[in-house]
Amino acid sequence: MANPIPVAKNDQIDVTFSDLTQDGSAVAKVNGYTLFVPGGLPGEKAKIHVLKTKKSYGYGRILELTQVSGSRVDPPCPFYDTCGGCHIQHISSAGQLAYKREMVKNALERIGGFTDIAVNETLGMDEPWRYRNKIQVPFALQNGHPVFGFYKKRSHQIVDMDHCIITDPIIDKVVQKARQIAEEKGIAPYDEVRNRGVLRHIMARIGSRTGEVMVVFVTRTRDLPFRKVFIRELTQAFPQIKSIVQNVNRKKTNAILGDETKTLWGRDVIYDKIGEVTFSISARSFFQINPVQTELLYGKALEYAGLTGKETVIDAYCGIGTISLFLAKQAKKVYGVEIVPEAIEDARQNAALNKITNAQFEAGKAEDVIPKWRQQGIQPDVIIVDPPRKGCDASLIDTMIDMRPERIVYVSCNPATLARDLKLLTGGGYGVKKVQPVDMFPQTTHIETVALQQRNL
Numbered sequence: 001m002a003n004p005i006p007v008a009k010n011d012q013i014d015v016t017f018s019d020l021t022q023d024g025s026a027v028a029k030v031n032g033y034t035l036f037v038p039g040g041l042p043g044e045k046a047k048i049h050v051l052k053t054k055k056s057y058g059y060g061r062i063l064e065l066t067q068v069s070g071s072r073v074d075p076p077c078p079f080y081d082t083c084g085g086c087h088i089q090h091i092s093s094a095g096q097l098a099y100k101r102e103m104v105k106n107a108l109e110r111i112g113g114f115t116d117i118a119v120n121e122t123l124g125m126d127e128p129w130r131y132r133n134k135i136q137v138p139f140a141l142q143n144g145h146p147v148f149g150f151y152k153k154r155s156h157q158i159v160d161m162d163h164c165i166i167t168d169p170i171i172d173k174v175v176q177k178a179r180q181i182a183e184e185k186g187i188a189p190y191d192e193v194r195n196r197g198v199l200r201h202i203m204a205r206i207g208s209r210t211g212e213v214m215v216v217f218v219t220r221t222r223d224l225p226f227r228k229v230f231i232r233e234l235t236q237a238f239p240q241i242k243s244i245v246q247n248v249n250r251k252k253t254n255a256i257l258g259d260e261t262k263t264l265w266g267r268d269v270i271y272d273k274i275g276e277v278t279f280s281i282s283a284r285s286f287f288q289i290n291p292v293q294t295e296l297l298y299g300k301a302l303e304y305a306g307l308t309g310k311e312t313v314i315d316a317y318c319g320i321g322t323i324s325l326f327l328a329k330q331a332k333k334v335y336g337v338e339i340v341p342e343a344i345e346d347a348r349q350n351a352a353l354n355k356i357t358n359a360q361f362e363a364g365k366a367e368d369v370i371p372k373w374r375q376q377g378i379q380p381d382v383i384i385v386d387p388p389r390k391g392c393d394a395s396l397i398d399t400m401i402d403m404r405p406e407r408i409v410y411v412s413c414n415p416a417t418l419a420r421d422l423k424l425l426t427g428g429g430y431g432v433k434k435v436q437p438v439d440m441f442p443q444t445t446h447i448e449t450v451a452l453q454q455r456n457l
């Protein structure tokens with residue numbers, strides 16, 4: 001028999017918070033039973049109201065903090081309580097970096113069984129605000145009114161808002177200007193219930209090193225009414241704008257972009273740089289959201305790869321080839337593989353744009369393409385992986401072990417799957433040498449880590 005649940009709905013109890021979860025909720029243990037409480041911080045004590053109990057865990061709400069953590073700060077954003085974008089604005093910058101390092105350490109210990117690995121201090125930003133180079137804001141009909149803002153926490157409701165302090169200030173203003181024109185001209189916001197209306201999203205992105213801005217209007221209709229007014233007023237107000245694009249999405253779907261894209265003004269793309277490499281970015285291209293920290297992260301990956309110019313490198317899960325191209329000058333040859341064919345086209349174009357001739361890209365699953373390369377006799381000295389949250393496919397780990405590269409550099413956006421995969425690599429004859437968390441998304445609980453594995457003889 002499992003222990004009875006020690007608390008009931010509507011109880012008011014005193015608790016001490018011990019941990020933070022991936023979504024920034026605090027954890028309180030009551031006789032071994034777990035309660036998740038948004039807004040609490042480890043070490044704090046509070047009186048809470050129990051909202052809901054399930055078999056093995058429940059939820060609570062803070063009524064009163066009775067002991068306050070030294071890491072607690074006032075969240076500067078006025079929309080923080082409702083908007084779902086940020087999770088940990090109530091933690092100081094130093095506290096956030098410590099929290100991220102702790103999350104990596106805990107995962108390595110609990111999931112990987114690693115007790116003696118030194119995890120470096122998280123590399124943060126001096127100014128952990130205004131870093132996002134892309135903003136996409138829904139314009140929607142909600143309860144009969146037009147709203148322009150961000151989604152609420154765990155909901156499809158929109159919080160109307162007029163600025164975002166983690167977004168680059170120029171594109172933050174660009175989307176507000178576009179919104180103002182849309183409202184002045186009475187352009188119908190998208191009505192997702194009836195799949196009616198005109199304007200669904202306004203998106204803007206900036207090349208942070210070049211300063212170039214792209215604006216994207218996502219419409220349900222083929223036409224964007226007052227197109228010329230938008231173009232004139234936006235380009236006059238923001239000389240940084242180099243491209244204005246319309247994307248048509250006629251479907252009743254949560255996906256933001258549709259299949260049809262046309263350039264209304266200026267170029268089809270904007271440019272940005274990471275390290276010495278120039279990237280062309282179209283409305284549909286994936287591009288890292290925080291390029292300053294991306295450069296730091298890839299710098300670490302490059303350092304861990306230990307390249308001298310003679311090495312053959314495989315970049316698995318290569319996206320638009322950002323890491324491959326960043327490393328190519330330091331390697332003999334780089335092979336990149338990625339599942340999305342359009343991303344591979346971008347990677348090839350970016351290689352050509354930068355006159356990089358020693359990088360070769362193939363579309364497909366890493367776990368299918370890399371064994372094929374192995375059969376073709378490709379022998380990597382270094383393998384870099386940067387998988388999505390679910391981590392590497394188990395068969396890819398086996399293939400990597402069989403290929404016996406000197407070093408494996410693992411770039412991870414999820415400490416849990418990183419720990420799982422490092423454990424497998426350790427079983428296959430690799431030792432974990434370095435673990436470096438990098439704060440790519442300040443104010444959120446997202447954690448990026450780069451880890452170096454070296455083959456044991």
Ligand code: SAH
Nearest residue numbers: 317318319322338339340365366386387388
């Ligand atoms: N390294 C890239 C992007 C990494 S994100 C960069 O820094 O820009 C992870 C990438 O893995 C995504 O582009 C996703 O499309 C791709 N992906 C997901 N599953 C994959 C698989 N099984 N094989 C290859 N690529 C995959």
